[in-house]
Amino acid sequence: MPGIDKLPIEETLEDSPQTRSLLGVFEEDAAAISSYIHQLYQAMRRIYDAQNELSAATHLTSKLLKEYEKQRFPLGGDDEVMSSTLQQFAKVIDELSSCHAVLSTQLADAMMFPITQFKERDLKEILTLKEVFQIASNDHDTAINRYSRLSKRRENEKVKYEVTEDVYTSKKKQHQTMMHYFCALNTLQYKKKIAMLEPLLGYMQAQISFFKMGSENLTEQLEEFLTNIGTSVQNVRREMDSEVETMQQTIEDLEVASDPLYLPDPDTTKFPVHRNLTRKAGYLNARNKTGLVSSSWDRQFYFTQGGNLMSQARGDVAGGLVMDIDNCSVMAVDCEDRRYCFQITSFDGKKSSILQAESKKDYEEWICTINNISKQIYLSENPEEIAARVNQSALEAVTPSPSFQQRHESMRPTIQSRPPTARTNSSGSLGSESAALSALSLDSLVAPDTPIQFDIISPVSEDQPGQAKASGQSGRRTNPFGDSGGKKSETEDSILHQLFIVRFLGSMEVKSDESPDVVYETMRQILAARAIHNIFRMTESHLLVSCDCLKLIDPQTQVTRLRFPLPSIVLYATHQENKRLFGFVLRSSGGRAESHTTSVCYIFESNNEGEKICDSVGLAKQIAFHAELDRRASEKQKEIDKVKEKQQKELSKQKQIEKVCLTITYSTNIFLFINLHAAFMALYAKLQRHIH
Numbered sequence: 001m002p003g004i005d006k007l008p009i010e011e012t013l014e015d016s017p018q019t020r021s022l023l024g025v026f027e028e029d030a031a032a033i034s035s036y037i038h039q040l041y042q043a044m045r046r047i048y049d050a051q052n053e054l055s056a057a058t059h060l061t062s063k064l065l066k067e068y069e070k071q072r073f074p075l076g077g078d079d080e081v082m083s084s085t086l087q088q089f090a091k092v093i094d095e096l097s098s099c100h101a102v103l104s105t106q107l108a109d110a111m112m113f114p115i116t117q118f119k120e121r122d123l124k125e126i127l128t129l130k131e132v133f134q135i136a137s138n139d140h141d142t143a144i145n146r147y148s149r150l151s152k153r154r155e156n157e158k159v160k161y162e163v164t165e166d167v168y169t170s171k172k173k174q175h176q177t178m179m180h181y182f183c184a185l186n187t188l189q190y191k192k193k194i195a196m197l198e199p200l201l202g203y204m205q206a207q208i209s210f211f212k213m214g215s216e217n218l219t220e221q222l223e224e225f226l227t228n229i230g231t232s233v234q235n236v237r238r239e240m241d242s243e244v245e246t247m248q249q250t251i252e253d254l255e256v257a258s259d260p261l262y263l264p265d266p267d268t269t270k271f272p273v274h275r276n277l278t279r280k281a282g283y284l285n286a287r288n289k290t291g292l293v294s295s296s297w298d299r300q301f302y303f304t305q306g307g308n309l310m311s312q313a314r315g316d317v318a319g320g321l322v323m324d325i326d327n328c329s330v331m332a333v334d335c336e337d338r339r340y341c342f343q344i345t346s347f348d349g350k351k352s353s354i355l356q357a358e359s360k361k362d363y364e365e366w367i368c369t370i371n372n373i374s375k376q377i378y379l380s381e382n383p384e385e386i387a388a389r390v391n392q393s394a395l396e397a398v399t400p401s402p403s404f405q406q407r408h409e410s411m412r413p414t415i416q417s418r419p420p421t422a423r424t425n426s427s428g429s430l431g432s433e434s435a436a437l438s439a440l441s442l443d444s445l446v447a448p449d450t451p452i453q454f455d456i457i458s459p460v461s462e463d464q465p466g467q468a469k470a471s472g473q474s475g476r477r478t479n480p481f482g483d484s485g486g487k488k489s490e491t492e493d494s495i496l497h498q499l500f501i502v503r504f505l506g507s508m509e510v511k512s513d514e515s516p517d518v519v520y521e522t523m524r525q526i527l528a529a530r531a532i533h534n535i536f537r538m539t540e541s542h543l544l545v546s547c548d549c550l551k552l553i554d555p556q557t558q559v560t561r562l563r564f565p566l567p568s569i570v571l572y573a574t575h576q577e578n579k580r581l582f583g584f585v586l587r588s589s590g591g592r593a594e595s596h597t598t599s600v601c602y603i604f605e606s607n608n609e610g611e612k613i614c615d616s617v618g619l620a621k622q623i624a625f626h627a628e629l630d631r632r633a634s635e636k637q638k639e640i641d642k643v644k645e646k647q648q649k650e651l652s653k654q655k656q657i658e659k660v661c662l663t664i665t666y667s668t669n670i671f672l673f674i675n676l677h678a679a680f681m682a683l684y685a686k687l688q689r690h691i692h
Contacts, residue, residue, distance in 0.1 A: 110202025190240035
């Protein structure tokens with residue numbers, strides 16, 4: 001017999017659309033087998049019930065056997081050995097149909113029993129397993145959807161435990177049911193041959209044993225033919241038993257190995273994250289907008305194909321294109337209080353998609369894989385090796401260059417931030433605006449010969465001798481996966497997170513930071529210098545505004561290019577006419593003297609969001625100011641509580657001392673009373689003796 005088509009039990013845990021599509025073919029084949037076996041069963045039933053119509057029933061059986069090769073079975077349709085064997089059976093049965101009569105008992109034992117068992121036991125078992133598998137699959141989808149809706153900010157450990165346990169149980173149940181269902185469908189490919197060959201073999205043997213007639217040549221040929229068929233059936237049975245044993249062992253091994261994978265978020269220490277992948281596939285939740293403020297999340301199977309991101313729903317034969325991810329950007333985002341969300345933006349910025357992974361491991365691997373594909377590493381001969389080298393270079397590029405970054409190492413605020421004042425004309429300042437500043441000349445704001453920095457130098461792995469590495473300085477890699485390796489990110493608890501796409505125009509040192517005219521004059525000089533020197537290239541970055549700082553983040557590598565502490569930003573404003581231009585002044589201690597401060601003005605271009613960015617900075621400073629007031633009030637309350645506690649302790653100690661003194665006085669009085677009583681008794685006894 002030729003090889004038997006099988007369902008891959010090893011792929012049941014992944015449960016990909018390809019596996020479901022292949023399962024559909026096997027289910028269609030099972031339905032076709034059930035239909036055909038039902039017809040064959042009815043034909044043999046007629047042979048058993050109608051001895052008077054034996055010839056017609058045998059002829060119908062022969063006819064059905066001849067039509068086997070015309071059947072369109074999805075699996076096993078090209079089994080020429082099976083077709084030729086059944087054709088030979090059909091010829092013999094057709095020749096013997098006019099003279100053969102089968103005893104009811106012999107037909108019941110040799111012909112009806114095997115096919116009845118196959119029909120009533122094996123085919124019904126397939127239907128039962130199909131229903132159980134469908135229920136388990138629906139339960140798993142429901143559990144996954146409930147788990148995906150878990151709140152990221154308001155985590156309830158009890159609810160999270162229940163949902164996680166529900167996902168574990170449903171996924172385990174689905175996996176086990178699917179493996180047994182696959183095993184039954186694979187076994188059906190063997191049983192269908194046995195179920196069709198054994199009844200025919202029994203029928204022919206009953207005919208020979210009952211009539212004992214026929215020509216000697218025909219009998220010898222028939223016996224030889226039946227012997228060969230019996231041997232083939234036994235071989236198929238042994239092959240089936242061996243395959244069933246192998247599948248059962250595979251099921252047991254997969255159950256043990258897959259137990260940790262039933263959890264929706266497996267331990268990354270046991271299953272490390274692969275950051276050098278150039279191909280990735282798996283289920284993701286995609287965010288689809290259904291209205292102005294409403295959205296829905298659909299779970300689909302996503303996979304990468306070259307430089308394309310594809311998606312495929314269950315039941316689909318092939319996947320569809322979602323986005324071209326060559327030269328795209330990907331980064332972690334917070335979306336609708338869901339965990340493990342990331343956003344992919346096409347190279348031209350016209351198309352973006354927000355996706356949610358099921359686990360932290362998948363979340364990190366998807367971002368790393370898309371980053372690798374966006375750099376077109378997959379086109380090389382050894383993509384994983386090149387990806388590993390590129391990622392290693394990116395990991396090393398986390399220390400700022402001394403030529404540009406050293407000047408920003410001391411940008412920490414040395415004084416407490418002042419309350420923000422109200423902004424006028426999209427500008428803001430920490431100090432009060434003086435009327436005299438408007439009369440100053442432009443030279444008093446920006447020196448004419450001040451050098452201009454037109455680009456941001458990417459940080460490299462260079463350590464300055466004696467240079468202090470303070471946490472939060474520029475050049476530190478921003479973790480795109482929402483964690484920081486066991487240490488909380490400085491902006492993780494910030495209630496304000498707003499991201500803008502900006503392009504850096506330039507920066508220069510300024511003399512004053514008291515008026516928005518400083519920003520306007522800096523814009524004028526930088527734009528004029530760019531026009532004079534024909535400098536048109538601009539560095540695009542992501543500007544992250546939080547309650548602690550402003551960060552410039554590389555959209556490709558997620559490396560923090562520069563960090564601006566919020567208390568050090570003393571002035572910010574948009575251009576009076578071109579609202580895409582905005583800038584801010586950063587005040588920091590400069591030089592060797594701590595008392596000497598320098599102010600640097602940074603100019604950026606945005607996508608018509610200059611005023612919005614300034615509003616966000618102002619809101620961040622207000623939030624930070626109120627947080628500082630709350631912190632001071634809390635510290636003052638703690639000091640008051642400590643003083644009250646100290647006074648309470650002293651009062652308690654004084655009461656304890658008074659209690660001890662009272663105890664000593666009482667004991668002394670008792671002692672004196674006892675001594676007086678003893679003296680009195682002694683005097684009384686002496687008087688008694690004197691009287692006697």
